[in-house]
Amino acid sequence: MLAGAACGSRLPESDFEERPPAPRGSRQGPPVRVGIITSATSPVGGSAFTGPRDGAEAYFDRLNDRGGVGGRKVEVHTCDDGGSGVGNNECVHQLLDEKKVVALVATTSLDYAGASRVSKAGVPDIGGQPIGSAYDTYPHLYGIYGSLAPRDGEPGWDGELYGGTEVYRYFKREHGARTAAVVSYNQAASAAYARLVKRGLEAEGYDVVTEQVDFALPNFRAVAADLKDRGVDLVFDALDTHGNAQLCKGMDDVGADITAKVTNVQNWSSTVAEDYKGAPRCRNALWATGSSRNYEDTDHPAVREFRDATKGAKVHSQWQLEGWAAAMWFTDAAKSCSAAGSDVTRGCVDRFMSRGEPYDARGLLLPVTYERRERPPKTRETCVSVARWRDGADSGGADGAGSADDEGWVTQGEMNRTCFDVPQLSYQP
Template identity: 75%
Template sequence: MPRPRPSRAVEALSAVLLLALSTACGSRLPESDFESDGRTTPSATAGAPLRVGIITSATSPVGGNAFTGPRDGAKAWFDRLNARGGIDGRPVEVRLCDDGGSGVGNNECVHQLIDEDEVVALVATTALDYAGASRVSRARVPDIGGQPIGAAYDTWPHLYGIYGSLAPRDGTTGWDGKQYGGTEVYRYFKREHGARTAAVVSYNQAVSAAYARLVERGLRAEGYKVVTEQVDFALPNFRAVAADLKEQGADLVFDAIDGHGNAQLCKAMDDVGAEVTAKVTNVQNWTSAVPDDYKDSPRCRNALWATGSSRNFEDTDHEAVREFRDATEGLKTHSQWQLEGWAAAMWFTEAARSCAQEGVTRACVDDFMNRSEGYTADGLLVPVRFERLAEPPRTRRTCVSVARWQDGKGWVSQGDMNDTCFDVPQLPYEQ
């Protein structure tokens, strides 16, 4: 079934967005401005490389390596693909561009890759400020499997975020400027663990507070008692928050704070003896670096849970995960974002292979992406679809991938993601 994923996008990147760096989506343009049909893109002869572009905010105000996971996963896929002969004998030539986390840099990357390098597609875009999104759309360049940090993937045609979209994508975000997301994560902890009281921790900063309100609304829709905690962004007193969490008897802790703040919060929780069923983190923090990041908080560390829409990167009983891990064994750390970048590159590859008869063009790849079939990347993703619904859905059946951290075992999957599914309300929000 079609599944909207905008709330997961916000969830995955709340820690970054709280830094109040805006994500520009460009001004709305009429459909008549989308003049290129994509079929005039030079189509290389047999054996010549296929060029793809990867835009990453590899250097940005939020620090190095915050956004590089999808890039590294996609590049690992293409390296292995080329070692096996490429796509119908054509190697994939990957053109990387670091936009520096700025709108100006992003527009420069878009110009370089689309106009000068003439890439057939963008893959695994992970941009703090996707200011060039409208330009990508006007050029009808398919952008495949990007991480939807802002609203671009629910705004523009020809952009295909890793979690899918049901929005019209006609130049206006979502439906009349509002996006919709489900309450499946909150339903999961209520059903599986009997959770009834949830705390939401945020900074006294606009974007952090806005995300916290979204979480609070979803929790209340699922019948939780909600405890709100806010700390000063410049001088956070996490010990006071931890003491109140203990006093309030919170079962769950959600947050709208950065990774460093999360580690400090966990340490404070250990220091005051605040025990919870789950300290719920997100896809961006679903990494193998947990022992280092949370080295000072063993109790809280072992209460970390992560939720998402892709198969746990440590689930090596699954063949597709084993292949990913084998190809990325040389990386210092592993992460869920790397696996999703790998899946994005696989998605492009299948699209390009579908173009064998007419040649690999932007238009042909785009046609593949617009199919109504759910894409799973050999089981790595909960089925992803792109449809254009005239009205937002009131409810959807949504599946969720869940894992918890255990020292000595790493991230342990909590059931199969394709079986952990809920019929949940879809709530509106604005970015």
């Protein structure tokens, strides 16, 4: 740093990235390189984190079939970090330094250890899943759900993150729920999320029961028995798909009768019938909440396009749809560069991302905002996307209603109108 100061001022590298545009009408040019880092293999399981990657790749495949960005193909480079910090740093080095990608898209990492290196290099990371606190910590990182934090190198505001109580308000208002349980692993990210859920439920007036299971050797049946004994009618979790399925099986085994088993966006997928095959009662009490439009809503044109492009996939999931939206977000940023007569560079893409305007991916996302507020908001109007799983007639459902074609996630209200002015509560990551 002293040597740099002695040599005078130094402009950021992004200022040297701009190049004269190709002649008008030219369809030639090198591919636009993007990177996708995924914990495709990890302690959580082989397919736990691959949904966003698959959705993004599907979007880029269709984009390239239609000519790419200004006639340039998008060249996708994927890297499996193995769910470790060491592996993540290796992926960051490979994609940024060796492949020279313009941006990262749909990052889904169990341990995003290389986040500070991505930020320092000025590489925009677009539409990643906020499994940790990186997207509320560093500039140039834009998670799929947005952030209002300063992002100055410290998580949130003075190390505190904030979340709203809109989900708990929804179930209280719509279903009269009063007693709720929160089940988590004894793992840092899971436990931190569970603490936030507990505080939110308490803020909304619930009686709260907390349960924690060992990540390596979980005893879900014992948890289920305790939930039954305590008369819990609403269950939240900070678990993966396998953990949710085992918890549900335990609840069916002990005869626990609940109003709703509420899960997160990671478990919002078409594999429910198979994953929860041993728990038909709990399966038909599954609800999922998130910030993106239900992938089953094929009446919506943007969802229909996603489903058409992925109709050959064996599995569909909400994370796939969000990966598709992340790729769309990058593409809109890249197109803005071309429209302005600029090359598609890291700096140009980042300017689009940081312009401060909400983004909704053609209606696939609740409007995503990235700001840098000095202080966290005390309250905020927040909307929520809600869906409930229903079995078809041939799937062994609890009620046997409908047909096999009816099986799937059923949207509960329009997400852009299911909104609440709720408190924002702090928690430590």
